[in-house]
Amino acid sequence: MERDGRFRLAGKVCAISGIGSGQGQAAAILFAAHGAKVVGCDLRAERAHAVADEANAGADAAGSGGEVVGIDANVFVEAEAERWITTAVDGFGRLDVLYNNAALGDFGMMEDMSLERWRTAIGYELDGVFLGCHYALPHLRRDPADSWSSIINTGSVSGMVSTLLPGMPGGMAHAAGKAGVIGLTRSLAEEYAPAGVRVNSISPGSIDTPSLALADFDADEVLAAVKEKLLIKRRGRPEEVARLALFLASDESSYITGVNIPIDGGWSAT
Numbered sequence: 001m002e003r004d005g006r007f008r009l010a011g012k013v014c015a016i017s018g019i020g021s022g023q024g025q026a027a028a029i030l031f032a033a034h035g036a037k038v039v040g041c042d043l044r045a046e047r048a049h050a051v052a053d054e055a056n057a058g059a060d061a062a063g064s065g066g067e068v069v070g071i072d073a074n075v076f077v078e079a080e081a082e083r084w085i086t087t088a089v090d091g092f093g094r095l096d097v098l099y100n101n102a103a104l105g106d107f108g109m110m111e112d113m114s115l116e117r118w119r120t121a122i123g124y125e126l127d128g129v130f131l132g133c134h135y136a137l138p139h140l141r142r143d144p145a146d147s148w149s150s151i152i153n154t155g156s157v158s159g160m161v162s163t164l165l166p167g168m169p170g171g172m173a174h175a176a177g178k179a180g181v182i183g184l185t186r187s188l189a190e191e192y193a194p195a196g197v198r199v200n201s202i203s204p205g206s207i208d209t210p211s212l213a214l215a216d217f218d219a220d221e222v223l224a225a226v227k228e229k230l231l232i233k234r235r236g237r238p239e240e241v242a243r244l245a246l247f248l249a250s251d252e253s254s255y256i257t258g259v260n261i262p263i264d265g266g267w268s269a270t
C-alpha cells in the first residue's frame with residue numbers, strides 16, 4: 001500500500017498508557033489522526049473508552065485509517081501492564097511504539113515521608129515505565145539494518161533541575177523518580193540499540209492538565225512563580241507535548257536515541 005505522507009504514523013501499532021486525560025489523551029487523538037493503531041490504557045475505564053471514541057471520530061474524519069482501542073488497565077500492576085501490551089500485539093499483530101506516559105507524583109518533605117511512602121512514591125514514577133518496557137521489548141526487537149521501533153518515556157523538568165515553588169510541598173521523591181526515568185531511558189537505549197529499538201524520554205515542564213489541579217499546583221501563587229522560571233511565559237498545552245511524542249514515534253526521528261528532550265518553555269535552561 002502506498003504510504004500517505006500526511007499520515008506520519010501510518011502502519012504503526014502504538015501502546016500508550018494514561019490516555020484518559022491530559023498528555024495521554026492528546027497523544028491518543030493525534031496518533032490516530034496520523035494513522036496509528038493505538039491500544040491506550042487508563043486506570044479509569046470510562047475515560048479510556050470516551051477518549052477512544054473521540055480519537056476514532058477524529059481519525060474517521062481525517063480518513064487516516066487510525067484507530068484507538070481504549071482499555072482499563074493499571075500499569076503499576078504487573079498482570080495489567082502485560083494485558084495492555086498483549087492486547088496491542090494480539091489485536092493488531094505487532095507493536096512498533098511504546099509511549100509510557102502514565103505516572104503519579106507524591107509530593108512531600110523528606111522528614112515527613114516514611115520509608116513505605118517513599119517506596120510507593122518511587123514505584124508510582126517508575127513501575128509503569130519498567131513494566132511497559134519489560135513486556136513490550138520482546139515485540140519491539142528488529143533487525144536494525146531494516147527498521148527501528150521506538151520507546152518514549154515520560155520524565156519531567158523535575159528530574160533535571162530543582163523545581164520547588166512557593167506553596168508547594170517538597171518534591172524530592174518526584175524528582176528522584178523522574179531522574180530515574182531519564183537514567184533508565186539512556187541505559188536502555190544503549191542496551192537495545194543492537195535490537196533496533198530507539199529509546200528516548202520527554203521531560204515536560206508545567207503543562208496545563210487536570211493533574212495540576214489534583215495536586216493543588218494550579219493556584220495563582222504557583223502559576224506566578226512558574227512563570228518567573230519560564231522563557232515562554234505560559235503553561236504548555238497537552239497537544240504541544242503530543243506533537244513531540246508524535247515526532248519521536250515516527251520515522252522522522254530515525255537518528256535520535258538515548259536523549260531526554262525537555263518541553264518546558266525554557267524552564268530547564270535558566
Ligand SMILES: NC(=O)c1ccc[n+]([C@@H]2O[C@H](COP(=O)([O-])OP(=O)(O)OC[C@H]3O[C@@H](n4cnc5c(N)ncnc54)[C@H](O)[C@@H]3O)[C@@H](O)[C@H]2O)c1
Pocket residue numbers: 017018019020021022023024041042043044047073074075076101102103104105128154155156157203204205206207208209210211212
Ligand atoms: N502536567 C504536568 O505539568 C507534567 C509535568 C511534568 C511531567 N508530567 C508527566 O506527564 C505524564 C502525564 O501527566 P498529565 O499531566 O497528562 O496527567 P493527567 O492526570 O492529566 O493524566 C494522567 C492519566 O493517566 C492515568 N493514570 C495514572 N496512573 C495510571 C496507571 N497506573 N495506569 C493507567 N493509567 C494511569 C490517569 O487516570 C489519567 O487519566 C505523567 O508521567 C506526569 O508525571 C506532567
